[in-house]
Amino acid sequence: MGKYFVAGLVVVFLIVFFTMVPIGLWVTAKFSGVNISMASLVAMRFRRLSPSKIVNAMIKSHQAGLDISNNNLESHYLSGGDINQVVDALIAAERANIDLSFEQAAAIDLAGRNVFEAVQVSVTPKVINTPVIAAVAKNGIEVKVIAKVTVRANIERLVGGAGEETIIARVGEGIVTTVGSSESHSEVLENPDNISETVLSKGLDSGTAFEILSIDIADVDVGRNVGAELQRDQAEADKNIAQAKAEERRAQAIALEQENRAKVVEAESRIPIAIAKAFEEGNLGIMDYYNMENIKSDTKMRESISGDIGDDIDG
Structure with a gap:
């Protein structure tokens, strides 16, 4: 029983060891000419970095003849930057003889711009x-x-x-x-x-x-x-203003006419009172009153006859 327990502990230890210690990645870096220690790779694990991304970026830059330290790459990665895009931009700038430092490329990347595309646009408009x-x-x-x-x-x-x-x-x-x-x-x-x-x-x-x-x-x-449309719109606006003013004048005329009619009705309502007062004061006799009524009746009859004749002529 003790032998199986020890064997299990050994297996668990080996799994944890190979998980925490990326030996294969270290071997790849060594054969690619990148000098990085095993301790640095293990430390990346504890700093919640991706050793493969850092090492691959270092291998890419080393093969292009660029000297970029793992500290710079780790710092940019922890800042939320894209280290592959920065390395690609630096390689492209090196090939095109454009003076671009790692700090500049990292700042451009962190500013939210595609630094690799920017280098390409700088070379090819x-x-x-x-x-x-x-x-x-x-x-x-x-x-x-x-x-x-x-x-x-x-x-x-x-x-x-x-x-x-x-x-x-x-x-x-x-x-x-x-x-x-x-x-x-x-x-x-x-x-x-x-x-x-x-x-x-x-x-x-x-x-x-x-x-x-x-x-x-x-x-x-x-x-x-546009000029003709503006003139047309202005003419339409002027017409609407003129119509509004004409309607205003017509309304004022109707109001004045109604006011005058009211005054006439008010004056006519006072006629019987005036006649009665004239009778009382002796200024109007009964025969004078009858003659006045006869004249009014004769006038209405003449107006009625002239209206009938006018209708016959129109017909």
């Missing part, structure tokens, strides 16, 4: 296509422009420099300003290169992570007649 940019010339005609911006990454400004969105926004602003200062859309269509030259001369890459090499106009189209 990148083309950024702008969306359709609409601008209006002085004659009111809209011009739609699509531009291709060729940029090269600026390694020195990758940390803290603005990205592609800023480049596109500045180029769009430059195109709008240039087209807006043109006398007519025909001038823009005849000389689209003027847009490129004017926009490129504004130094739009200032404070960005890129250097603008060229701005090429890929397409120019004529859009809406």
